Amino acid sequence: MMTVTEKLQKDVVAAGICTGCGACVALDPAGRARMIDTPLGPQPDFAGARLPDLAWQVCPGKGVDYAALYRAHYGHLPDNWLLGCFQRVRTGHSADETVRRAGASGGVLTHTLIYLLESGLVDAALVVRQGTPSPLQARVVVARTRADILAAAQSVYIPVATLDILPHLEPNKRYAMVCLPDQAAALRQLQLAGHGAAQQIKFVLGPYTGTALYPAAITCFLRSRRVPPGDLVTSLKWRAGEWPGYLEIRTAAGRVLTSKKIYYNFLIPFFITQNSLQNMDFTNEFCDLSVGDAWSPRFEALGGGHSVITTRSAVMEAVINEMCHDGLLNTEPEDPAASLAMHGHMLDFKKRGSYIRNRLRRKFGRAAPDYGLRPEPLPKSRWAVELVVSLLFLVGGTRVARKVLEWIPESVIGPLFNRLRLLWKGWSKPVKRKGLGTLTMIAEEK
Ligand SMILES: Cc1cc2nc3c(=O)[nH]c(=O)nc-3n(C[C@H](O)[C@H](O)[C@H](O)COP(=O)(O)OP(=O)(O)OC[C@H]3O[C@@H](n4cnc5c(N)ncnc54)[C@H](O)[C@@H]3O)c2cc1C
Ligand code: SF4
Structure with missing residues (x-):
């Protein structure tokens, strides 16, 4: 019989579905x-480790029994399957302009x-901080001061492992942690299993998570801008400047390369990570606090940076309430169902798209x-749209x-990609939004 380590290596890592959590x-x-x-981003090197059964149970690469996790963590299934359980x-946005x-x-x-x-x-x-240990890399770090936390602000769009830091926590200290959805699900399972270090994480926070890119995306971007290999990158910011921000890369020779966020999205079909394609959780449903961009014409016209802020635990709701009361955050109430309109495309990409993509992978061996969840309704037209999208990613991901x-x-x-993206979004919108508002997830028989 295979050991846990061998199973993880064969069925998850070598099979290409490790999320690098x-x-x-x-x-x-x-x-x-x-x-x-x-x-493919961070991957485990087991170095002959003898891993316990728990490692297999919590591995989000092989999958998560979401229905069981909702029940164990929240005590019930979500009323709204797009948003997850929430308060x-x-x-x-922050009231502090800095x-x-x-x-x-x-x-x-x-x-x-x-x-x-x-x-x-x-x-x-x-x-998670970009620029650690080198400008093109990013790592999870321990922030003990306001300055440390500020230095790690911003989104990092390449995969970064976070949970491997758990053995390095100081005993008896309490932590807050920023996680992506697969990591938050694994962390919650560790906490439920009584893992000591995981239980030191008192608050789990995380971004709404659409797509991330393999590190080669940046190499490709640099080559496309004719940056010679000897001109080393000295800094990289994924969302510099005014919201929604732009990619900014500085090099040793003094070059400053920038690309608007809506433009460097063209890298997505070519470098999207497998984790982005397989994960069904967009709104980071196992965080105490999940935050996304408030994409709406109103906020985009106002500028300055706006977030959609979802609390999921009573204790985090009390924290955010207190922060609003103290004037630290400027917020207004949002209708939960209406908030989902800001992310309809990505919610469908995750909840129905990932389900179809995972099924297609299995069909092809x-x-x-x-x-353990099946989205309902799932019309045939939605399968057809996903076939086109999957084909695009398949071709885009080739070396040629x-x-x-x-x-x-x-x-x-x-600009061309942005135009095509908007055209495709407009064309596929009726299919992708059909039945999305009433989407439920059915627990599948094992
Ligand atoms: C890979 C990825 C994809 C995303 N996709 C979408 C999307 O499709 N739609 C949308 O509305 N929003 C998306 N977001 C979220 C969005 O980019 C912002 O992170 C979110 O709005 C929070 O903004 P903020 O100003 O409150 O965060 P900030 O105040 O900038 O804080 C961000 C925090 O997240 C941490 N962090 C950054 N990157 C990572 C990472 N890779 N792993 C773990 N922690 C990290 C940082 O250390 C920091 O503490 C994505 C974020 C990421 C990382
Ligand atoms: S636990 Fe995380 S890092 Fe380990 S194999 Fe599974 S997905 Fe990969």
């Missing part, structure tokens, strides 16, 4: 396993982490995670397509 590495009793950088939804401008959308995650730290509710925050991309100036591909 780091949970298995955190469970190596000998502490030899570690996450290593690969072209309240608001829109808003924090708001440092943040990816409204600086709400950063300000909440600062508040938790400065009010003594936690001793430190575990955040490839491994795919099992989440990526090479061709390097030769198309971004001034051409950026």
